[in-house]
Amino acid sequence: MEGVLVSAATGVMNSVLAKLTAFLGEEYKHAKGVRDDLVFLRSELSTMNIVLQKLADVDQLDELSRDWRDRVRDLAYDIEDCIDLSVHRLRGSAGESGLAAKVARMAKKIGAFRQIASQIQKLKARVVEVSERRNRYTLHGLVPTSSDASSSTKVDVRLCALWTETKHLVGIDGPRDDIISRLMEQKQESLSSVQHGVRMVSIVGCAGLGKTTLAKQVYDKIKGEFECKAFVSVSQKPNIKELILNISNQVGNKSTNMSDDVANLVDNLREYLKQKRYIVVVDDIWNPEPWNFIGEALVKTSPGSIIILTTRVKEVAMSSSSSHGGFVYPMKHLDGAHSKRLFYKRIFDCEEQCPPEFEQASKEILERCDGIPLAIISISSFLADRQSLYHWNEVKKIISSPIPGNKDLETMQSVLALSYYNLPHDLRSCLLYLSSFPEDCEIRKYRLVSRWIAEGFINARPGENLYEAGLRYFNVLINQSLIQPWNEHYGEVLSCRVHDVILNFIVSKSVEENFMTLLDPSGPVPLQHSNCCKVRRMSLQGSYCQEKFASSMKSIKPHVRSLACSMDCTGLHPLSEFKVARVLDLEGCESLTNNHLANIEKLAYLRYLSISGTGVSVLPANIGCLQHLETLDIIGTQVKELPPSIVLLQQLVRLFANFEVMFPAEGVSKMQALEQLTGLLPFNQPVSFLKELGELTKLRVLSVSWMPHHVRDSDEAHAEHEKSYEKIFISSLNALDRHSLQYLSLYSDIAAKRFFDSWFPSLKNLRRLSIKNMFKRGTIPSWIRLVAKLEQLKLENVYVRQDDFEMLGDLKALESLALPCSDTQGSWLTISNHGFRCLKFAFLCNVLFMPDSMPNLKDLRIDIVLDEVGENDSVFQHLPNTLCRVHAWISGNLDAVSKLKEKILNIANTHPNRPSLTTATYIQEH
Structure with missing residues (x-):
């Protein structure tokens, strides 16, 4: 019942219908009057749900239809809240044994039934009123649009790189090289005039033209030449203090005091950057105010430094550049040839032509996209799986209709609306949910997915977990x-961001659907969305008046099911007043303390709780009362020990903790729903915990830090202590391997081969394995060849020999191999043509490709240390035709590095798949 789908289209209607059915079968089977009301509610709501499904696929609704839809969805929320709170009250009547206690429970239950019956009568009256409203008037516009669910289940690696590989697809290499050339010309001029002057460029253009992409290309190309570097995004309503702190942290300023005011932070950063060469990108400035502070902090006389700024506002570009003697670089719309290349490459995997029957339609579609890269990318992604002339002509009609107003903005809105309405309803909900994150926020994948699950947006296929x-x-x-x-x-993609243009569309849609309420820092606190809709999900993203906010929140809290707060906010407390909350994401609220979590056990239906990055040091003793909690994130807190009641969280699926956290000695085996556990230091745990760990039959993901304590006893005692823990832990790993364990991440300060070999019986069924040797280089365990199901392997800081490499090539299921910081002991490694047949990603050192080697490789990162292995004419020969991306890091003397860089560029330009190429170099001076 908890897994029933929730969506922006129908609200919680499906969940309500399932709960009404369950209620009829359990709590009220002997209460005839209440039962009749529940049957009526279920019948009426089922019909309403059908209409909601149809309305959800209509782009433009008339006001009456929109009002009816909003009322029905809001009614469904209220009914579900009533059912959930009623169930909680009834189950809460259980308690002590004995006659007196039994009589008291009966009286309490009768009182609860009467209260519930009264609430259901009121809800029934609202349903009747809403139904009669529909019958009195005619609903217009019920013309559903078909939507095709995407069958793709893996990320298209071309799109993973699209924001960087655009240099080959849309001609960004020309502007990039032009900017670099002009910056270098400024450098030469400064040598004869103002010695050690800073160089600056302001990139200006409308939304979607690729300003950030161009700035990032310039930054990535030349950042290796600078001592200090930073890339910061400003957004529309920036926090100046956080911006200065962000720059300070990125450039390596260790003396920053977070308690300082902005003026002191600026002075501190100026002092640090004095006489240092830096490169700083200030992305997406909307008005001059932020630059007044940032510009003061970035010293104009720093030797040979570079500042890159992007903005949509011409006046901002001109004023900021003039203040630092820079130049303005206007972004241009793509010409017809580059538009075609980008469009055709995405759809037909060919840059030069398309099937003749699509030429006219593609021409008209591209005309409407007006040379805006984001529009072209969006529409081509939509058309990629719809290669029929019928679909193309329908798209052409939709986006070719006259739209008044700003042409660039309206183009994007029409393209995005088309993509939005062709998503399945559950995916639309997931997309709209991104509006809860601030502009320019980096959204971690595990955080987003866990919240989607808690909200009820995810619909799993058979054999697939949520x-x-x-x-x-x-x-x-x-x-x-x-x-x-x-x-x-x-x-692997670990996080995402939302382009400003897309975010604006998502926010407007969320507000229209009453899906998410965003607190406007400069406006009043919203009491409700409209006359008929309450605030159900809220995201707090800015500053506000604490007193005004606290008083206004009183009427909002009882209905809020989801709260995301990305700032310090004392006005939220007490949290226990969010009595129907499913999600509390308080990550980064540094002022949050232990006291603020008091009475949190009252949130009976809380599913997701994140206090990551807060000041909390002790979890509530009764946290085990949160019987619906599925995700608990305490990473970045001061919590050192979990309370004993944590083992009562029998619905907990994901636990994210710091490595130093200690678990209770007994009871972890009760947590049978646990699937992900990150942050386990075995030597910090009771022996009894390690024994019970193996009983977690659903545990799929485990992150372990194997760092033995350095005891003061003799070496022999130390060895015995370590050996006993290792034996118990390996026994539990064996049990987990027989159950569900698929991914093990291991951080270790031990590199001995014996240590790894002893673990093999526990690891043979893994699909993903990551081992990082913290302090010593290790060897590649020989038993890895026997882990037949292994799909992803990362071995960091290891010695690699040719025999080891061939052994890894025999892993038939391997798709991703990373050997960062590895040592080939001064020898080139050869990739033969018989191994690595399924590999798609590789991070390797000092390797040579043979013909037909790694035939499915799409993404290559390669490190070459020429001083160790010497030059070789075969470097970068025989690269697989499937390559989409190459990143090369080259170390050696200047001549050898320059020669190899030129060779790589020539090969990339003549490669049949034209992969994106980035290079980084380190010049060895002799």
């Missing part, structure tokens, strides 16, 4: 170009 389904949803939104993959780690 988290896996959530990852599939995440990948679909990336493939549809509706979210940008941001932080990638060894081939």
Whole structure:
């Protein structure tokens, strides 16, 4: 019942219908009057749900239809809240045994029934009123649009790189090289005039033209030449103090005092950057005020430094550049040739032509996109899986209709609306939910997916758990170009961002649907969305008046089901007043303390709780009362020990903790729903806990730090102590391996081969394995060749020999291999043509490709240390034709590095798949 789908289209209607059915079968089967009312509610709501489904696929609704829809959805929320609170009251009547206690429970239950019956009568009256409203008037516009669910379940690696590989697709290499050339010309001029002057460029253009992409290309190309570097996003309503702190942290200023005011922070940063070469990108400035502070902090006389600024406002670009003697670089719309290349590459995987029958339709579609890269990317992603002339002509009609107002903005709105209404209803909810995150926020994948699940948005397929389904949803939104993959780690997308234009669309849609209420820092606190709709989900993202906010929240709290707060906010307390909350995401609220979590056990239906990055040091003793809690995130807190009641959380699926946290000695085996556990230091745990760990039959993901304590006893005692813990832990790993364990992440300060070999019986069924040697180089365990199901492997800081490499190539299921910081002991490694047949991502050091090697490789990161292995004419020969991206890091003397860089560029330009290429170099001076 808890897994019933919730969506922006129908609210919680499906969940309500399921709960009404369950209620009829349990609590009220002997209460005839109440039962009749419940039957009536279920019947009426079932019919309403059908109409809601149809309304959800209509782009433009008349006011009457919209009002009826809003009332019905809001009614469904109220009915579900009534049912949930009623169930909680009835179950809460259980307690002590004995005659007196039994009589008291009966009296309490009778009172609860009467109260519930009264509430249901009122809800029934509202349903009748809403039904009669519909019967009195005619609803217009009920013309549903078909939507095709995407069948893609894995991220298209071309799109993972699209925001960076655009240099090949839309001609961004020309502007990038032009800007770099002009900046370097400024450098030469400064040598003869103002010695050590800063160089600056302001990139200006409308939304969606790729200003950030261009700035990032310039930044990535030359950042290796600078001692200090930073890339910050400003957004429309910036926090100046956080901006200065962000720059200070990125450039490595360790003396920053977070308690300082803005003026002191500016002075501190100026002093730090004096006589240092820096490069700083200030992305997306909307008005001059932020630059007045940032510009003061970035010293104009820093030797040979560079500032890159992006903005949509011409006046901001001109004033900021003039203040630092820079130049303005206007972004241009793509010309016809580059528009075609980008469009055709995405759809047909060919840059030059399309099938003749599509030429006219594509021409008209591209004319409407007006050379805006984001519009072209969005529409081509939509059309990629719809290659029929009928679909193309329908799209052409929709986006070619006259739209008044700002042409660029309206183009994007029409394209995005088309993509939005062709998403399945559950994916629409997931997309709209991104409006709860601030502008320019980096959204971690596990955080987003966990919240989607808690909200009830995810619909799993047979044989698929909810988290896996959530990852599939995440990948679909990336493939549809509706979210940008941001932080990638060894081939896996770990976080995303939302383009400003798309975010604006999402926010407007969320407000229209009463899906998410955003607190406007400069406006009043919203008491409700309209006369008929209460605030159900709220996101607090700015500053506000504490007193005014606290008083206004009184009427909002009882109905809020989801609260996301990305700022310090004392006006939220007490949290126990959010009595129907499913989600509390308080990550980063530094002022949150232990006292603020008091009485949190009253939130009977809380499913997601994040206090990550807060000042909390002790979890409430009775946290085990949160019987519906599915996700608990305490990473970045001061919590050192979990309370004994934590083992009562029998619905807890995901627990994210710091490695130093100690678990209760007994009872962890009761947590049978647990699937993900990150932050386990075995040597910090009771022996009894380690024994029970193996009884968690659903545990799929485990992150372990194997750091033995350095005891003061003799070496022999130390060895015996370590050996006993290792034996118990390996026994539990064996049990987990037989159950569900698929992913093990291990951080270790031990590199001995014996240590790894002893673990093999516990790891043979893994699909993902990550081992990081913290302080010593290790060897590759020989038993890895026997882990037949292994799909992803990361071995950091290891010695790699040719035999080891061939052994890894025999892993038939391996799709991702990362060997960062590895040592090939001064030798080139050869990739033969018989191994790594399924590999898609590789991070390797000092390797040579043979013909037909790694035939499915799409993403390559390669480190080459020329001083160790010497030059070789075969470097970068025989690269797989499937490559989409190459990142090369080259170390050596200047001549050898320059020669190899030129060779890589030539190969990339003549490669049949034209992969994106980024290079970084380190010049060894002799």
